[in-house]
Amino acid sequence: MTAADTQIERRLEQLHVWGPYALLGVGAVLSGVAADLMDGPTEWYTAGSLVAAAIVLQLWWHATRHRRADRGRTPSRAGTAYYVVRWAIAFVLTWINPFFAFYAAAGYMDADELIPGRWRRLGLFASVITVAGAQVGGLPVRSIAQWLGFAGLLVVNFGLQAFVAHITEQEEQRSRERAETIEALQQALDENAALHTQLLLQAREAGVADERRRLAAEIHDTLAQGLTGIIAQLQVVANAPDDSTAREHASRAMDLARHSLGEARRSVHNLAPVALENAGLPEALKKTVAEWGERTGVRAEFTVTGRAEQLHEEVAATLLRIVQEALSNAARHAAATRVGVTLSFLGDEVILDIRDDGVGFAPTAVREHTPAGGFGLAGMRARAERIAGSLTVESEPGHGTALSARVPLVRHDQ
Incomplete structure (x- = not known):
């Protein structure tokens, strides 16, 4: 993972940690400003209690995230339960005051990371109901015009959220495929490295064997043949009828010895035969x-x-x-x-x-x-x-x- 990817992951983590707090705070402030939307102390008390409950829920959820560190932001039963309880609190708060729909919008941020599979769309739809209700003036919906507006907003909001969720899922799928491809490539590289090492070892051993065969053949073709010629010439010297013939064959034996010595030296150094040195x-x-x-x-x-x-x-x-x-x-x-x-x-x-x-x-x-x-x-x-x-x-x-x-x-x- 690159430094840029690490930075993005850190910011997303901060958004999921502090986003619900911020949205709850915005809803509470706007609800306090629009105090005339709440009827009497009972709703004020209920709203305050629910805000406190929401804060406790957020504190509990983020205090236990270290237990989920090995799974990362992966959907789970605990995540689904957290999402449902948070949605219920947001729904009741929005019923009391529409401005608390800001807190309900937190469901748009993390439904894909809290709710597994096909249930994810249902979680988004539940959050859309709360937000659409606030957009038509608050819950409950009373008039036919409000119902029509509520239905239209419900369709538009859910369509947008479903589209975003679909794009997000596709991107996640591509990311997983890229990760699998990278892992497969890394495995292939490791296997290639091991194979390369093995081939180098085999090539080294083959080179040693080939060099031994080369030297053996060179010795056979030079020293052995030269010694054979020398022996043949010395045998003639031993049986020569006169000194002139003996000297002639002794001279040939010396020439063969010098030639064989030169060939031996060049064979060891892998140079061309003596005869090819100047011709x-x-x-x-x-x-x-x-x-x-x-x-x-x-x-x-x-x-x-x-x-x-x-x-x-x-x-x-x-x-x-x-x-x-x-x-x-x-x-x-x-x-x-x-x-x-x-x-x-x-x-x-x-x-x-x-x-x-x-x-x-x-x-x-x-x-x-x-x-x-x-x-x-x-x-x-x-x-x-x-x-x-x-x-x-x-x-x-x-x-x-x-x-x-x-x-x-x-x-x-x-």
Whole structure:
């Protein structure tokens, strides 16, 4: 509730507390001025007693309002009884002197807060009878002209009060609906906040898991392959027939060690592979394929089709890692004599094809991820899917293997 709403509520509360006192005082003063409207001391005594009774009734009603504080200004049986007794006192006072109709008009102010439901209109009608009687010159009504005037005033007054009551009820209904809507929105906001917190926690956990998978794949694609190459070169050194051959392969082993160290550092910092540091993807793939062929002695060819584009770092790194893993698998398992790598730029996607003439395998019989730590096809497929791509495998025992990775073409500046 705003400060303005609080101020309005405070003023309404003051009106309901002091309004009946003020109206009773106005009626008593005007009745005293128009003393000729009261006949004899009996009516004076009766009026005085009723004024005192009205004051006592108001004092009692407002003295007990703290008991109703939890309900606010809500219709109740006690409120209805208070309204009826007050109306009776006002009716008798108005009968004695029409100016006491001011006190009867207090019924217009709080009928909606004292009388429940359909009885509210009856309470308003009772107050209208008293006020209309005073407006035609006082009660009782005697002449036909007074009766006609009384009937007309009764209709007009009740029509106006019923219209105001209807508007008030509609406004109260809208207020309740707004309050319910605000409560529902607040509940929705609380639920959204809880869901947001839960999603943040899940995203954090997913991010940690994804980072672990990334580092595991990076280590597999860099350190593991590099160490495999180093071991292969050192084995040649151990069996070299002369010092020249041993030095050549020892130099290759050192180069692989330096390259693997650089890859490890960049993997930890989530940077691009070393091969992409100063070159685009086509140049990096060409160099990677050439070095792999030289190291393994397998004939390796690289081809680019379409107009080459400068790819986003993540796309380029993903495709390079897929080629590295495919070549590593070919060196370990394929026993191939020829490997071909093709990078195709086709409009809005990039296609990477790796083919070999090795021993092949049955794709349905291959476990794509083994507990021993190999990532293989599963790792390549996960890399492609991470950037909204896909990986397909075609192979048959004795007829080689073909891998095809399709990923969206995302340019460097996008």
